[in-house]
Structure formats: structure tokens, C-alpha cells
Amino acid sequence: MRWKILVVEDDRSILETVQYALELKGHEVVACESGDLAMDVFRESKPDLVILDWMLPGKDGIEILKEIVAISSVPVVMATARTDDEELGLAFELGAADYMKKPYGAAELVQRATRLMKPLERADSDNVQIGPISIDVSAYEVSRGGAKISLTPLEFNLLLTIAEDPKHTFTREELLKKVWLHKNLGDETDFKGKVDTRLVNVHIQRLRSKIEENPDDPQIVTTVRGRGYKAGAF
Amino acid sequence: MVFRRAVERAIGLLRRNLQARAVVTTIALSLIATVILGGFLSFGIGNGLYQTRVQQVLSESERAVIEVQNTFSASSASDEVALQSLINSVVPKLENDSADQPRLVAMLRTPGQNSSQLLQSPISTDLDLNIISANMRTKVQASTGKVIYQSVSIAAQTEVHPGLVVGAPIEIPLAGMYELYLVYDLNHEQQTLDLVQGTLVIGGLVLLVIIGLVSWWVTSRIVQPVRLAARVSEKIAEGALDERIPAEGEDVIAQLAHSFNAMADNLQNQLKQYEQISKMQQRFVSDVSHELRTPLTTIKLAGELIYDNRENFVPPLKKSAEAMNSQIQRFETLLEDLLEISRYDAGAVAGQFEVVNLMSVVKSAIQSIEPLATKKGCEIVLETPSDNIEAEIDSRRIERLIRNLLANAVEHGEAKPIIVAVGAGAHAVAVSVTDHGVGMTRSQLDRVFDRFWRADPARKRTTGGTGLGLAISLEDANLHSGWLQVSAKPNEGSTFRLTLPRKVGSVFSQSPLPLPPKKKVEDETR
Numbered sequence: 001m002r003w004k005i006l007v008v009e010d011d012r013s014i015l016e017t018v019q020y021a022l023e024l025k026g027h028e029v030v031a032c033e034s035g036d037l038a039m040d041v042f043r044e045s046k047p048d049l050v051i052l053d054w055m056l057p058g059k060d061g062i063e064i065l066k067e068i069v070a071i072s073s074v075p076v077v078m079a080t081a082r083t084d085d086e087e088l089g090l091a092f093e094l095g096a097a098d099y100m101k102k103p104y105g106a107a108e109l110v111q112r113a114t115r116l117m118k119p120l121e122r123a124d125s126d127n128v129q130i131g132p133i134s135i136d137v138s139a140y141e142v143s144r145g146g147a148k149i150s151l152t153p154l155e156f157n158l159l160l161t162i163a164e165d166p167k168h169t170f171t172r173e174e175l176l177k178k179v180w181l182h183k184n185l186g187d188e189t190d191f192k193g194k195v196d197t198r199l200v201n202v203h204i205q206r207l208r209s210k211i212e213e214n215p216d217d218p219q220i221v222t223t224v225r226g227r228g229y230k231a232g233a234f
Numbered sequence: 235m236v237f238r239r240a241v242e243r244a245i246g247l248l249r250r251n252l253q254a255r256a257v258v259t260t261i262a263l264s265l266i267a268t269v270i271l272g273g274f275l276s277f278g279i280g281n282g283l284y285q286t287r288v289q290q291v292l293s294e295s296e297r298a299v300i301e302v303q304n305t306f307s308a309s310s311a312s313d314e315v316a317l318q319s320l321i322n323s324v325v326p327k328l329e330n331d332s333a334d335q336p337r338l339v340a341m342l343r344t345p346g347q348n349s350s351q352l353l354q355s356p357i358s359t360d361l362d363l364n365i366i367s368a369n370m371r372t373k374v375q376a377s378t379g380k381v382i383y384q385s386v387s388i389a390a391q392t393e394v395h396p397g398l399v400v401g402a403p404i405e406i407p408l409a410g411m412y413e414l415y416l417v418y419d420l421n422h423e424q425q426t427l428d429l430v431q432g433t434l435v436i437g438g439l440v441l442l443v444i445i446g447l448v449s450w451w452v453t454s455r456i457v458q459p460v461r462l463a464a465r466v467s468e469k470i471a472e473g474a475l476d477e478r479i480p481a482e483g484e485d486v487i488a489q490l491a492h493s494f495n496a497m498a499d500n501l502q503n504q505l506k507q508y509e510q511i512s513k514m515q516q517r518f519v520s521d522v523s524h525e526l527r528t529p530l531t532t533i534k535l536a537g538e539l540i541y542d543n544r545e546n547f548v549p550p551l552k553k554s555a556e557a558m559n560s561q562i563q564r565f566e567t568l569l570e571d572l573l574e575i576s577r578y579d580a581g582a583v584a585g586q587f588e589v590v591n592l593m594s595v596v597k598s599a600i601q602s603i604e605p606l607a608t609k610k611g612c613e614i615v616l617e618t619p620s621d622n623i624e625a626e627i628d629s630r631r632i633e634r635l636i637r638n639l640l641a642n643a644v645e646h647g648e649a650k651p652i653i654v655a656v657g658a659g660a661h662a663v664a665v666s667v668t669d670h671g672v673g674m675t676r677s678q679l680d681r682v683f684d685r686f687w688r689a690d691p692a693r694k695r696t697t698g699g700t701g702l703g704l705a706i707s708l709e710d711a712n713l714h715s716g717w718l719q720v721s722a723k724p725n726e727g728s729t730f731r732l733t734l735p736r737k738v739g740s741v742f743s744q745s746p747l748p749l750p751p752k753k754k755v756e757d758e759t760r
Contacts, residue, residue: 011528017535024539055524081527103531103566105538171590173598173629226589 003117004028006047008038008064009079010056018051021106035059039067047074049113051100054080054091062091069095073152075116079104092199095206097154098180099199112181116154130163131220131234133211144211154179155207162221166231169224172197204229253450253457260449261442268438276431283423288383288398291418295381295400298328302414306406317409318353325356328416338417340366344375344403347410355412362389366399366415374401374413388419395421459487463494475502515580523573530566537562564700571702575685578709585628585713587738592623592632592663596656599636603644611649614640618656625663626737631710635718636665638703639730643669645699646728657746662716662733664747670727674720682720683708715739721750 005027009015012033019029030045032038035056042050042064050068054061065076075097080088088099097116100109128135133144135156142149142156151159157179162170176182176199208215219232248255305324311317321341328339338358357363365386373382381402388397398418406412462479469477478498481491541559544552577583600614607614636654643652647669657664674682681687686701711718714734722728733745 011532013532014528014535017532017539021535021539024542081524081531102527103534105534107538107542171594171629 001118002026002028003048003113004030004045005113006030006032006038006042006045006050008032008035008041008050008056008061009053010034011053018106018109022110025106025110027110035061035064038064042068042072049117050074050076051079051109052076052096054078054087062087062094065091065094065096075113075152075154077109077113077116089198092202095202096199097152097203115157115179115181116152118153128160128163130159130166130231133159133163133220135160135163142211149210151207151210154203155210158203158207159211159221162229162231169227169230171228172200174228175200200229252460253453256453256457257446257450261446264442264445268441272434272438276427276434279430280427283427284420287418287420287423291398291400292381292383295383295402295416298416299381299402299404299414302328303404306404309407312408314353317406321353321406322356325414326358329358335419335422337419340415340417341404342366342371342413342415343409344411344413353406353409358417361417365397365417366401370399370401371413374403374415375411377401377403379403385420386417388417390419390421395419396424456487459491463490467494470498470501475505512580512582515576516582519573519576519580519582523569526569530562530569534562534566568700568702571700571706574706575702575709578706578713583709583713585631587626587628589624589626590629592625592627592658592665593618593621593656595627595629595633596636596654596665599633599640600654603637603640606641607644607652610644610647612644612647613651614654615651616654616656619658623656623658623663624736625734627714627734628710631713632732632734635707635710635732636667638707639667639732641699642703642730643667643671643728646673647671650727653751655747655751659736659742659744659746661736661740662742662744662746663736664731664733664745666729666731666747666749666751668727668729668751673724673726673728674722675724679720679722683718717745719749 005022007015007018007022007029009018009031010033015031015033019031022029030041030047032041036058038052038056038059052061052064052068056064061078061080065078068074068076076095078088078091078096078099079102080099081102091099098112100112126137128137133142133149135142137160140156142151142159158175161175161178170178180199204221205215208218208221211220212218222230222232224230248258302324306320309317309320311320325339325341329336338361340357340361340363341355342357342363343353343355365388367384367386370382370384379402381400383398383400386397386399388395397420399415400418401413401415404412404414459479466477466479475498478495479491481488481495537555537558540555544555547555596616596618600616604614640652640654648671650670652670653666653668655664655666655668657666683704685705688701708718711732711734715738716732716734719731719733720728721731729750731745731747731749733742733747735742
């Protein structure tokens with residue numbers, strides 16, 4: 001699968017190597033060196049995925065993230081060398097799909113991006129039911145009582161993962177490993193724990209707002225206090 | 235039981251309450267002083283009263299004896315009847331002759347005389363002759379005119395009164411030797427003494443109450459500021475660094491307040507300084523992290539590109555690409571570990587404690603190390619009493635810690651099985667990782683948690699450890715108020731045991747797992 005990836009990065013050598021690496025893996029890269037130009041490039045190029053550096057001269061990553069999320073559902077991965085929990089948490093609340101901590105490798109980047117770009121592949125199950133929601137895995141469709149619900153690949157993967165094992169309570173760490181493909185979380189020591197789980201919380205909330213009748217009283221994806229998330233009992 | 239408990243409670247109060255102790259001590263000492271003084275006064279007054287009365291009684295008695303003797307000596311009575319009537323007129327009259335109080339009188343014939351004259355002895359009706367002892371009579375009989383006295387107890391109706399018996403020999407012409415006894419009741423003096431003693435006791439009690447109140451008032455004036463200081467220092471200890479003691483006047487209490495406040499100021503400034511240093515340190519760590527990460531990103535991306543294409547290179551270039559790739563990874567881990575340890579040094583680590591199932595943490599750690607273990611030919615055996623062991627821990631740090639112990643065990647385990655044991659007690663949980671590899675000597679054990687220390691510098695590191703792993707693990711254990719301990723023997727293997735409290739802040743004194751672990755009996759059929 002060939003994707004068009006927009007990379008916004010002010011460090012030219014990083015930008016160039018990311019571009020070589022992604023192009024060698026068969027993807028098309030649109031490079032942008034300046035935060036101020038990023039939105040124009042985004043509108044013009046219509047990418048499938050955005051890799052956005054946090055600290056940019058001029059308009060910074062957070063500003064660009066806000067503007068992209070406001071006009072499109074293209075997943076945005078924040079690339080960061082920062083260690084500030086609060087600001088990262090803010091990025092997730094604003095709708096970043098994931099983050100990559102510098103230094104990142106191209107292989108990891110592509111692997112993680114895959115999860116944001118396309119649904120999980122399942123050989124054994126084709127149609128999964130979770131309460132009133134039915135998931136057609138091969139067609140990549142989710143519907144409730146015949147009405148189709150449009151989910152991002154990330155939300156789709158999140159729902160499918162929970163629906164496939166309805167008796168299991170997924171901790172946030174488990175979901176990060178299974179859905180976001182984060183490595184061993186102990187390694188991500190720059191982020192003192194809060195941020196990762198906030199990433200999960202935010203996307204669970206987004207998923208609920210699309211599939212639940214009343215997102216404030218979730219029935220399909222329920223919260224297990226102090227543990228994580230679980231499919232509702234039907 | 236009730237009494238004993240009350241005493242225990244009173245002792246407890248005295249131990250805790252400085253003021254109560256001061257007041258009780260003052261009252262106790264005053265009580266002793268009052269008793270001594272009162273006893274002294276009471277004795278002095280009693281003695282004085284008695285001596286005065288004795289002198290009075292003796293002089294009265296002497297006068298009476300002389301009078302009686304003179305009467306008999308001067309009498310011209312020559313027959314029994316005349317003598318008897320003389321005695322009867324003289325002796326009973328003595329009963330009312332005393333100055334203020336009536337006395338009892340007895341006139342007894344000295345036994346052992348051959349005289350034929352037998353006269354009736356006049357004796358006062360109320361007088362019990364038993365109070366005149368034989369000893370007294372002997373003394374009187376031996377006396378040459380002098381009066382003899384003895385103090386006695388007189389039974390009067392229901393009570394017993396103190397009294398004095400005074401006796402003297404009387405010679406009656408024609409009739410022989412007689413003894414005249416005068417008995418005085420000292421009840422009046424006793425009553426006076428009782429009154430004085432009663433007044434002394436009441437006065438003493440009133441004095442004690444006053445002393446108690448005064449000492450309570452005085453000590454409360456002194457203890458109150460001390461109590462205030464104690465309360466304020468407690469608040470400061472709890473973190474309210476802005477608390478101060480109001481200082482008034484220039485006495486020693488005000489001095490205490492001033493110096494206490496100065497101490498609190500210093501403490502607060504010091505803490506502020508440390509906070510600033512810690513913030514600067516964190517800032518520095520954050521900056522270093524950012525500055526190093528940016529070039530490392532390029533290096534990593536480029537390194538991966540080269541590594542991915544290593545098959546196209548001539549052998550020396552291919553080897554270089556492989557070496558570079560592994561060293562980039564190591565550099566990255568080293569950077570992470572350095573940042574982590576400096577965060578601990580700056581005191582900037584706050585655990586994310588949550589109640590989780592320890593078993594899932596342990597299993598996850600084993601799972602992540604399994605590929606490495608398989609590569610080295612190591613089997614990992616898990617021993618646990620239960621599949622659900624709840625504990626309030628920072629699961630990321632504990633997973634990292636266990637993974638780190640496992641990585642060490644795999645590296646030094648010489649492809650022999652690695653035992654992971656999990657234990658749970660009421661207050662603590664424990665995980666131990668045992669390998670049967672090279673082990674460690676005593677001196678190596680002492681240094682195993684040191685930063686960048688290596689058991690054998692010549693030994694090749696195959697798993698790319700940074701030398702900070704165990705130092706960070708120890709910090710992680712400390713963050714949980716837990717223990718990370720090690721036991722090892724050269725060529726037999728090592729055991730690392732992690733013990734954590736079940737709940738944040740709960741105290742434990744024993745680990746649920748033994749260290750060193752119990753030896754498994756290989757042949758259990760015997």
C-alpha cells in the first residue's frame with residue numbers, strides 16, 4: 001500500500017533521512033520545513049498521514065494539530081523530543097492519533113502508522129458482534145441497526161480488539177501495545193505514565209461518542225474502575 | 235482490673251502531659267512538707283499543753299497531800315471512830331478542791347502492816363481502782379513524801395480519756411501507813427489538742443488546694459507557649475512551612491519563639507533553594523534530552539537505511555553497518571537510562587500507583603524477554619501460588635524492573651533454567667528471579683547495585699546493558715518503599731528478590747519469599 005505522508009520537520013537532516021527512508025519503503029513523502037507553511041502544504045497535498053514535529057519555528061506543532069483536526073480526520077502523529085507530560089497530554093486531548101518519541105526509526109514509524117491507516121487483519125473472524133454493533137471485518141464496516149457508522153482505522157481497531165475478547169478487561173497498557181503497537185512501556189520512561197494512558201482515554205471517548213447512544217453512560221465499551229476497559233455485557 | 239486500668243491511664247496522662255506532671259509533683263512535695271510541718275506543730279502544741287497541765291496537777295496534788303498529812307498529824311483523834319470520821323470528812327472533800335476540774339480520790343491502806351486499826355478507805359464512786367497499777371503503788375510506798383505520777387487511760391462512759399494518777403504516802407497516827415491517790419482527767423487538754431490538730435489538717439488541705447491551683451496557673455503560663463510551639467512545629471513538619479509562633483515580650487519564651495521562627499525561615503529558604511536546584515536540574519535534563527535526541531534521530535534513521543541495505547555491501551562494510559546499528563540502539567538505551575537516573579537524582583520521579591494484578595505484570599515482562607531467552611537457550615520457569623495477586627504498584631516501573639532482572643539472569647545464566655517465583659503475604663508481595671549461572675563473590679555482591687559497575691570487565695556484554703539497569707531498579711524499588719535484595723554464590727547462580735508493600739504506605743517486615751530460595755530436591759521419589 002502506498003501512502004502519501006506529510007512530514008513537517010524543521011531539522012533538515014531529519015527531514016531528508018525520513019524522506020529517504022519512507023520513499024525506500026515505497027511511500028510518497030511531502031516534506032515541509034516550516035510551521036507557517038504547513039497548513040497550505042496540507043491542503044494542497046491531501047496526505048493520508050501527517051508526521052508533525054512539536055517544536056517548530058513560527059507556528060508550532062500544537063497550532064498546526066488544532067487546525068488539521070478541525071478540517072480533517074487524517075491521523076496526525078506528533079514527533080517529539082520533549083519530556084513535558086502536560087503539553088503532550090494536551091496534544092492527545094486535541095486529537096493527535098499517536099506520538100513518536102525521538103529518536104525514532106523508519107521501520108517503527110511505518111509499522112505504527114500502519115495501525116493508524118488500516119484495519120487489523122483477521123484471518124479467522126469475519127463478522128464480530130458487540131451488543132447492537134456489528135463489525136464486518138473484511139469490508140471494514142461498522143453498523144448499528146443497519147445504519148453505518150464511520151470510524152477512523154484507529155477507532156475501528158480499538159473497537160475490534162475489545163469486541164473480539166468480550167470477557168477480557170483490557171488495561172490501557174495492553175491497548176497501547178495491541179492497538180498502537182507501542183513497545184514495552186517501561187522503555188518510554190520520558191513519559192511518566194499519565195500521558196500514555198491519556199492517549200487511550202481520549203480515543204476511547206471519541207469511539208464512544210460515535211457508537212454509544214449516550215456517551216456519558218457507555219454500554220458497549222465500559223470502564224472497569226482502576227483496571228481499564230471491557231466490552232459491555234449483552 | 236478497673237482500678238489498675240485507671241492507674242495506667244493516670245500514669246499515661248502524666249507521661250504525656252507536662253503540666254499535669256508539674257502540678258502533681260508540686261502537690262506531692264507540698265503534701266510532704268505540710269505533713270512534716272503539721273506533725274511538728276501538733277507535737278509541740280500537744281507536748282506544751284501536757285507539760286503545763288502536769289505541772290499544775292503536781293502542785294495541786296502536793297498542796298492537797300500536805301494539807302491531808304497536816305490534818306492527820308495535828309489530829310487528836312484517839313479512837314477508831316474518830317479517825318474514821320476524820321478521814322471521811324477530809325478525803326472526799328479533795329474531789330472538789332481542784333482549781334478547775336473535779337478529780338477522783340482514793341485513800342488506800344498500804345498492805346503488809348500489823349496494826350490493828352482497820353479503817354474504811356474512802357474511794358470516789360466513779361473511780362476504777364484498776365487504773366492504779368501495782369507498779370505505781372510500789373513506787374508510792376517507797377516514796378519519802380514526794381508525789382509520784384503516771385499517765386493513764388480513763389474509761390469515761392463510751393470514750394477513753396487521757397488522765398494522770400498522782401499518789402503519795404500518808405501516815406495516819408494509830409492507823410499506820412496509807413496511800414493517797416488523786417486521779418485527774420485530761421480530757422479538756424485532749425479536746426484542745428484535737429481542735430488544734432483538726433484546724434491544722436483543714437488548713438493544710440486548703441493550703442494544698444491553693445498550691446495546686448497556683449502551680450497549675452503558673453505552669454500553664456509557661457507550658458502554653460511551649461504547647462503552641464509544639465503545635466506549630468507539627469504543622470511545619472506536615473508541610474505548612476509558612477506557620478510561625480507569635481512572639482511577644484523579651485523573656486525566655488519569646489526567645490524560644492524567635493529562634494524557632496528563625497529556624498523555620500532557614501528551613502523554608504533551604505527548601506526553596508533545593509526546589510530551585512531541582513527545577514534547574516530537571517530543566518537541564520530536559521534540554522540535554524532534546525539536544526541529544528535531534529541529531530540521534532538523523533543518525534538512527536540513516537543507520538537503519540544503511541543497515542537495511544547491508545546485503546548489498548562488501549563484507550567489511552556490512553559488518554560495520556551491523557555494529558553501527560547495534561551501537562545506535564545501545565546509545566539510545568544509555569541515553570534513556572541516564573535521563574532516568576538523573577530524574578531520580580533530581581527527586582523528580584513520582585510513581586503512578588494503581589491496583590493491578592502483579593501476575594500480569596510478571597507475565598508481560600517474561601513475554602518480552604522470551605525471544606532473548608530462546609536465543610540464548612534459556613528456559614524461564616514461573617512459580618506462583620495464584621494467578622491473581624493484587625498490589626498497588628507503578629506497573630510500568632515494576633515491569634521494567636522485572637524485565638531488567640530477567641535480562642541479567644539470561645545474560646549470566648549460562649543457558650540453565652531461570653526460576654521466577656512470585657509470593658504474596660498479607661502486607662507484601664514478592665518476585666524473585668533465580669539463575670543457575672556464574673553467580674557472584676561476596677565482594678561482587680557488595681557492588682552489584684553501583685552505577686556502571688561490571689562483575690567482570692573482560693566479560694563480553696551480549697544483551698547491550700547500560701550498566702545502569704540495577705541502579706535504576708533499586709531506585710524503582712525504593713520509590714515503592716520496597717526492597718531489592720540479592721543473594722549469590724560463585725558458580726551456583728544468583729537470586730534477586732523484589733519485595734513490595736501490597737498498598738502504598740503499608741508497612742511490612744518480612745518478604746513472602748525466602749532469600750536465598752529453598753533448594754529444590756531434584757529426586758522427589760525417594
